[in-house]
Amino acid sequence: MALKVLSALDGAATQLYHFSAILIAGMGFFTDAYDLFCIPPVSNLLGKIYYKDGLLPIHVKALVNGTALCGALAGQLFFGWLGDRMGRKKVYGITLKLMVVTSIASGFSLGRSRESVLTCLCFFRFWLGFGVGGDYPLSATIMSEYANTKTRGAFMAAVFAMQGLGIIAGSIVAIIVSACFGIRHSIPSDMQQDMVWRIILMFGAVPAGLTYYWRMKMPETARYTALVARNARQAAADMSKVLHVHIEEDENSVLRIETLDEQFGLFSRDFVKHHGLQLLGTTSTWFFVDVAFYSSNLLQIDLYRNTGLLQKSSEYKNPVDEVIESAKAQALVALWGTLPGYVFTIFLIDRIGRRLIQLVGFFFMSAFLFALAIPYKHWVKESKGGFIAIHSLILFFTNFGPNTTTFIVPAELFPARLRSTCHGISAAAGKAGALTGLVGFLIALENKDKQHGPSGVGEKDHLSGEGQRNALIILAVASSLGFVCSFIIPETMGRSLEENEVQVSRSAAEVELQDET
Template sequence: MEPFKTIDSLKLNFNHIKIWYTAGMGFFTDAYDLFIIGAILDVFNAYKIPGFVLNPLYTGLLASSAIFTAIFGQLIFGALGDLLGRKKVYGVEASLLTAGAALSAISPNVLWLIIFRSVMGLGIGGDYPISATIMSEYANVKDRGKLVALVFANQGIGSLVAVAVGAISAFTLPPDIAWRVMALIGAIPAATVIYLRRKVPETPRYSALKGDTETLKKALGFVNGTKIDNGSESKNVKIKRMGLREFLSKYWLLLVGTAGSWFLLDIAFYGTGIYSGPIVSSILGKPSSLGTEIVYAGVPFMVGFFGYFTAVALMDKLGRKTIQTIGFIMMAAIYGLVGTLAISHGAKLIGFVIPATQAFALYALSYFFIDFGPNTTTFVIPSEVYPTSYRTTGHGISAAAGKTGAAITTFYFSVLLAQYGIKDILYMLGIISVIGAILTIIAVKEPKLKSLEEVSQDKVVLEEKNG
């Protein structure tokens, strides 16, 4: 009995792409913010703008405030997505994200900037479980991994735009205007999809969970005029709701796998991402201008851009678990190699046994494997492997674990960098990556080319209609 067989076997079409665009713009802003806050911090540190003079506490809060509130957004919206439905909360998170980014640009001082970035973070966090699940529940089986990965790949585009906006603003605008332009641009893509998100019907799987066959038909028609399969049009399609105790007893190891691997990944991704400027400067030396420093800091993100779309191309061929394992192993190898090649005196990096440009090229290559591997797959897998009644909750918990790792490393990374130096930091990240690979192998399941019902073990029943 496969009432969703028609939607699962659909060919990729324009409506899938429309859902991808609608779902993906929040992740543009997420990645844009990851890079741009580092550039904004560089502006504040270089020019001492009145009202925005930083001390270590303000620096840590400015870098991490959006990440801390994203944790709450992921948990809250993840729970609401399963409790109220994907449709009822879709667009709310994009509105918060847009408002927070826009208000950040007109902040009168650093305290208000921290507050507005916290609002933006709440929206960013809420976007993770809802957008991922909506794309997953509308996708066909053959292209589901590719489509969910494409939603996340908007991070790659956001990273490149952030590098361009940061550099151009630093080169051409006065410092007190440059940082505001950097902050404002992040609001625009999310603002374009608020209306579109409110028009997306409830997903077919959640409609079936509620036993709402009429909404289910509307959802199927939204994709491509499809119908409920296997003669089930004359019956009510119902996905059996799972109790919390049953969910935890069946999925606890998987939850450890998806949440734990995301936690480990984001320690590396956000630590090296937000503090890309100081890391790159420690390898290549201090650039001659702020604009040049921003461009140098953006080079690893440019390398990572190709990783996102390599993952998209191979997601449904190699499989999510394989890609995640390869990514973690290659991250560990690169961190270990660059650390071994480094020459340090205490916390101070003196040089490398190879030319610094070659060491930098090796370091930048880690971003390719981050974005090809666990940075993409940790987003994709939770949208597929959990039952419909806990899909956004499972994704939200996993994403919140990731952002917890991001918050910890963002808040403490600068202190660790100053105390231990880049060499020991790279060794630490290498060990974390090895643990991530082991956890993936032990606790993560492979959803490649399986229906959501098969991989999540959802129970679908057909009930006779009354009358």
């Protein structure tokens, strides 16, 4: 028999508290995206300031971009586990504080030499990523446990869609900060250039700081309080205030989930039997989509420079002009493909299901990546408009597809006592995919330098046309593998979180019975 408080949550009509939860959890993702994606324009400016040739060396660029991803991977594992031990709300506040402090600290990266400044920056970027990573499992788990059954997917997709707004915000801040210094049409001093990148990074503390008060006012989720902390009466009292209805729960009532052992742990045989295949599905699909998603973002400026839509780095006389133009391109790409993909997901995910959207997304990502890569010279030389159209479609189906669904599904499949942990493991697999893509590009760039030398094409920090084509083919293969792995994941639409767990356990038991017979 289900607890009354959980039944009330599952059947609750959409009301103000749902939108409040979306905004509070979503602002965390807004901050996450800002902090992770404001670094590409900043890294170009760092090269202008600290290196004579104006280009950030490949290995330094990889470190500046990659340290936050490494921190995010560690944070997803640690805070995901901690969220199941201490509660979602307590850990939620810790991650937000960490993001505020490290965003500000990144802007105060100081030293007597460029090496010490960049080392300091990478140090703070790691811990910033650590906090950002923790926000993934906690935001997903909190929203899934607050939402009703009917519109849970849309609410979670809306939280994740704030990532697109965060990317755009990062671009807008970069443009405004440059304009405020009054240096758009003049050569800025070294001090002005230095201030620009520091202010851009520090601004990430603003949305995180504004959200902290409201996060701390949110009560702990009823599912954690009732099912993990085993305090059904407190869960009913908390949700009575949220739902504005009276819920009276019998303290002795216990939710019975039909599993062989309700208390099995993460590393037990029972977990592997009942949820191991699903965890393999959520980790593998998130890994493959992030190989494509983050790699596409790393390659994005190179693609546009190669097609002539952006000038090459060496052609900018004013260093801050490059920041502004790169920021504009990043914002336009988000508006063309990223945001529309999120919007379609919000409106359709509770109508056609998570699994279908993920399969469709991976399929068209693969198809369009191959279509862009195989006749790559044709697009670059003869049809720039077609190139932009296909690239926008890739971004659209990434977000109307696996980039959103891989965030949602892990928060719906696993038991309450392991939900945050399993989501953190799945998200960490995604960051491992992002790092794989980053390392792959680093190797490609190093090989290019060995073949052509530093002056071979005048742009030693960017992939050649052939290198871009090969990279796109690799991304297409990764997307194809993600499509195959998506068949492992069951559909979670239209059922409560507890019903999803029971369904998965029943499926595992049926397989085991068939094997025995």
